[in-house]
Amino acid sequence: MDILARIQNEQGQFSQSEKRIADILLNDFDFAVNASIVELAERAEVSPPTVTRFCRRLNCQNYADFKVQLAKTMFVGARYLNPGTKSTEPADVAEDIITKAQNALFLFHRAFDAAAAQSVADILSKSAMIYAFGSGGNSSMIAHEFQNRLFRLGLRISSSTDHHMQMMQAAAARPEDSVIGSSFSGRNMELVRAFTMAREAGATTIALTQADSPVAKAADHVLAIDLPEGNNIFRPTSTRFVYLALVDILANLAAYQNRAQSTVTLRHIKHQLVAYRDEDDKQLLGD
Amino acid sequence: MDILARIQNEQGQFSQSEKRIADILLNDFDFAVNASIVELAERAEVSPPTVTRFCRRLNCQNYADFKVQLAKTMFVGARYLNPGTKSTEPADVAEDIITKAQNALFLFHRAFDAAAAQSVADILSKSAMIYAFGSGGNSSMIAHEFQNRLFRLGLRISSSTDHHMQMMQAAAARPEDSVIGSSFSGRNMELVRAFTMAREAGATTIALTQADSPVAKAADHVLAIDLPEGNNIFRPTSTRFVYLALVDILANLAAYQNRAQSTVTLRHIKHQLVAYRDEDDKQLLGD
DNA sequence: TCCTCTATCTAAATAATTTTCATTTTTCGT
DNA sequence: ACGAAAAATGAAAATTATTTAGATAGAGGA
CATH class of the missing domain: 1.10.10.10 (Winged helix-like DNA-binding domain superfamily/Winged helix DNA-binding domain)
Structure with a gap:
């Protein structure tokens, strides 16, 4: 500590x-x-x-x-307390953005609830099917990122950023499935509706969002992310870095849940990539 | 320093x-x-x-x-020198991921080339049309992120992660346009082809990739990102955080290039969001 | 070879920190 | 509300750490 x-x-x-x-x-x-x-x-x-x-x-x-x-x-x-620079010099802008990103990660780490993360990872790794939801530039990135990270582990996952599709998928979900959704603001009411529908269908719902927000209240499990935001409108949301880190963490924990299966699937993907375009085996998994 | x-x-x-x-x-x-x-x-x-x-x-x-x-x-x-933990305890996994992300940002910041970033931002802010390309989980995220960040500034941008579409768009590009592409490995040969085609069409090409890689060589301008990668296959690429930060920086610099226009466009977007679902005006731009 | 300059040391001086112990303040039971 | 015990605090002494000053040795050039 x-x-x-x-x-x-x-x-x-x-x-x-x-x-x-x-x-x-x-x-x-x-x-x-x-x-x-x-x-x-x-x-x-x-x-x-x-x-x-x-x-x-x-x-x-x-x-x-x-x-x-x-x-x-x-x-x-x-x-964190220092007001970010108002300079428009490239070096200052870079420093400001990078420092804020590092700080956001730092604050997140401090408040990190390991037990909650572990239990969400358990749920994910045991789900028959996972639906990842998110809308708007930031949360849709997270939804895609879940797909990008979890399919490699041999988990079945579909991400969707389209509310109508989300509603249909939520309705189609079954008790052995889970729905994981993110909302930076916690006020994406469409996501709330999708969660509600998924719960009616018996699926487990997981929210990555602000604590005590409408989205948080609509989900079975919440991984809370509460960070102060800067107020320079040109500089939205170092919070993205934190969400991304959380996806990483969950994906890792889920992988460890079933390491054998994950390793096999990863090897298949890697093999395919190497054969396809990277003879010397240095290709990262997925560019 | x-x-x-x-x-x-x-x-x-x-x-x-x-x-x-x-x-x-x-x-x-x-x-x-x-x-x-x-x-x-x-x-x-x-x-x-x-x-x-x-x-x-x-x-x-x-x-x-x-x-x-x-x-x-x-x-x-x-x-950085310390080998990451091999523990699968949630708290250790989180610490490892977060530390590596912070370190990646730190190393990037140290090597950051402000002048190159500024000149790329200039090009972007003056382009009649921007095409953002990337494939695979990570680079496609970056391509989307460019779109997500730059359209708000009133810039015209289309992102594509599909090689065929990339080739068509590259062919359709004009000298007043620019093509920005990312490849973590630098070996995405399809992106190389797209760059080559775009250059033939007279457009300006910009690569976010490893220095001296095939992708870097195929572009007019390069923003180099060279970071050591961990070797735990479950933990790909803290480099994503760096790419994301770089998108942030470029978007900011581009915004400052034409602050008036950017502010107006942002206000329009914000206004729309507030009217649509967030009466108390706390909605972040794009969930 | 001898001089000069630099790098380095030893020893002394100074400054910073910790320990010891006496005093004050607080707490808690009556 | 009173007094004893415990805790908190500070002053001064002791210790330790750091810096300065001055001396010496060694490298490089005339």
């Missing part, structure tokens, strides 16, 4: 002095990461030994160790 | 002692990040002052500053 998470975890149990130190860390990490123990102590209006004790409390060996941990975490984690 | 890059940059100009220090940093950062100046000096068989001078040389104020910089960089950068 990273140090910021540890701090937030213990928030309640801090003493007055410790709370002041934690506040500085959380609000002005740039200062904290560069400060000596005396500077940090002064700013928090505590004595240096209190800072040392604070570090120990957080399972750090000493102040130096603490700073290293802080620096490690913060690089990815804390820039 | 991050500190590791700086070290690699100066490799040639280091003295004997400095080289020994640099070696330790590069090979055993885990030690370096936790070592005191004396420990590091001992291990490098130099005196502490030499280490201090080494830090200064790298534009750090002092050893503490140096360590902070090192820790910042290393968190994301250096885990």
Whole structure:
């Protein structure tokens, strides 16, 4: 667990002095990461030994160790608070986009619910048939990605981004099938309808979406993704990276559920690709 | 520029002692990040002052500053060397995938060619028509993503993942058009054919692919993406994250090229979405 | 060969951190 | 509300880490 998470975890149990130190860390990490123990102590209006004790409390060996941990975490984690650059210089734009993507992944990882992911992977790997639904640019990408990743494991899957088709497939679903749908906003009411229909048909429904949203409420299982979004209209949604990572994770876990079958199917696909266009066997699976 | 890059940059100009220090940093950062100046000096068989001078040389104020910089960089950068976990525990799988994605983004950022990106964005924003090509699970995602991102800016774009359609569109392209294609492996020979045809038709061709690959050679402009891939067959290609980021960057830069037009088009799309299904105006653009 | 410049070291000085111990504050039972 | 015990905190001392200063050795050029 990273140090910021540890701090937030213990928030309640801090003493007055410790709370002041934690506040500085959380609000002005740039200062904290560069400060000596005396500077940090002064700013928090505590004595240096209190800072040392604070570090120990957080399972750090000493102040130096603490700073290293802080620096490690913060690089990815804390820039979130900084408003993204307004520059239109290519280098700045790239940095902004990349940092935000890394941060989104970082925040997601922190909140990741391994048990929920595992149980969804179980369901997927045991489904007789999987339907993957999503609409709009982003969620339709995720639906396709599910298909792209799961068919390789020998799972039966069909993705659809068309509401009418989704409704028909949901109606055709059976109790041994599952329907997995994504909605970044959680307000795709068509997906809600498709879930509802699938549940009536007895299928298991799984949502990748915001917690407590209409879509989340309509599904049997929810993998919640709640991330702050930037507000530059040109720069939508680093959240895509997180959804993509989640697809990766689920596909991996599903593969491990039935490794033998997955390996065989992958080998077939690979063999076909190599024979077809890549003699030296370096082709990635699916360009 | 991050500190590791700086070290690699100066490799040639280091003295004997400095080289020994640099070696330790590069090979055993885990030690370096936790070592005191004396420990590091001992291990490098130099005196502490030499280490201090080494830090200064790298534009750090002092050893503490140096360590902070090192820790910042290393968190994301250096885990690359570690073999990913072989564990199938959900938490480990997630950590592995996320770390690799962050690392891929990090490495990409380091090697990012801002000028090349800017000039491609220029071309895109000035094209009368854009054709986005890609095949296989990953590159087809990128082709669709180009469409998803660029149509919002008021650009005319059609994406295709079907080789026959690609060939027809390439043949139909005109000198004021551009063709942008992606191939993770660089060996999609069908894309090479499509590029060749498009160039014969006078259109500008742009490749997102590995440097010096057949695809790269077939295009007028190349945005090179060369990343090491893991070798767990269940875990293809954190490179997808990088391609996606690059699409983001290009779309942003293109948007800035013609901000007025982009804003108007985005407002229209947004207006339509809000009217259609999201009264409280929180809908992201495209689920 | 000798000089100069650089790289490097040792030792001293300084600065930072931790430990120890005394004091204060808080908590909790009566 | 009171007092004892426990916890929290700070001052000062001790320790440790880092930097500076000055000295020395070695490389390269006249």
